[in-house]
Amino acid sequence: MIEWLMVLGPIYVLVLATLAWRSRDANQSEKEFLLGNAKLGLMVGLLTTAASLFSTFTLQGMPDFFRQHGVASWIFLAVADGVMIFVIVWFAFYLRRKVSQKGFRGVGPLLNECYRTPWAGRMYFLGIFVFLIPYVSIQIKGITIFLTAVFPDFMPTWAWGLLIIGIMLLYSETGGLKAIIFADVIQAVVLLTVVWIIAVVCLDKMGGVSEMLQQVERQNAALLSSPGPKGLLGPQFLFASMLAIAFVPITQPHITTRLVIMKSIKETHRMAIGIGVFAILVILPTLFIGFYGAINYADLSTPDFLSQVLLFDQLPWVAALAVIGLLAAAISTSDSQLFAMGTEFRGLFAEGISRMTMTRLAIVFFAVCALAFSQIASDELALLAISGFSGTAILGPMILVAILTDRPPAKWMIIATGVGLICFLGSQFGLIPKALLGMNLNWLIVTILGGIAFFAASRND
């Protein structure tokens, strides 16, 4: 495997470097650097959005989720993605209409224009910083777990994290959003290819789908239904997770930006359908991989299970490809989110001739924060991801009321959102219960803010 990695790794890095350099030559302006050419066609738009959405959380988190929680994991992610793609179709129209009226320098600045106060953008930025940094960190953590298993005692995990962050920053700072988008296209293809190769190998070893399900039933029948052996995936958790995922196109800047820079609304709609197909194609194989783990490695820790099934049980060239695939998945999501945060920072806080420099420094700062957090984050990748999505979902009502209404919404919507974020953070640190009145707290907060948003829209400033 190491030999294959020595060949495939440099090829992959060379491709990224070439894309970054070519994008740098084509960059004419700050807008080009931060928004690409703002006319993404269907295939590029689909693959870059898919790569940004489906991260190490998919290739590592989901197999482990299926292994531990069973079939309801499909409802947890794939069905929730089915709702999300409809939200894309619905939301994209209003977003693009608002952007055509007010221009686009980032979601935060757009909110400032809508609310006519800089506090809207600041609240938005606070939310995405607090909840997206952990999400980026789990990408890094996911891949460093792997690389440590592949090269034991070669480098400490923090050094691997530093290397990955370095690669990411090098090509994104060189080529801007265009380089990220081109890299995403390659990474989406690599991710899809790798996950299916591994899944087919696992399925073959299990003797097919029917035999797989029979073995799972003998091993642990609770995996074949909700809520799963650990009782996690019940109706409330699944519903709250669905809400969090459905809000992703609205609240996560790297996805929202891609909706803005698609060539046309028609291409955006087609892209949404494509994302749905991609979701099925990329999540289904993780079910096979997860159940393979449930049959053979039920008692292993998450890192040991993933190392075993993605590396040691595969042919050397497949294992090497898995490492590349994971690297691609981690980088494609992380670079998009870090870059988006840098763009938001530039639009909100960086004024004057040193704006680009400050943006670049901000991206580096966010990357360092993510690296630091990755050293202390847990191994529960899927659950950490959902915490991140749930946190940013709280920003949803504030954003929606700004995008959907023509006149400035009431400014107390911003304060209400801040209170909601504080409450949710409190629940994550155990200061507030995670359920109140029998309802999941995140769901409760979003519902209350939704009601407040209704009044904020009708009581315009």
Add this chain to the structure above:
Amino acid sequence: MNRKRLWLLSGLGVIVMIAIIYNPWTLSPGKIEPKLGVLPFHLWFGFLSMLILLGLTALGAYSHPTHHNNEEDL
């Protein structure tokens, strides 16, 4: 049926699907029967739900009032 009505129907369809999927009766603990072939209930129901949602999104996208409009550049 005109496109606007189709668009509204597709949205309504998604809301109905959410209500059908995410309720304690559909997601009864330990519900494996009825199976579809070898697939336990929550698995085949999940597959079917995703396909239906994809279909509703495709319907909604095609029938959206702006789907065939030209837009100004950003």
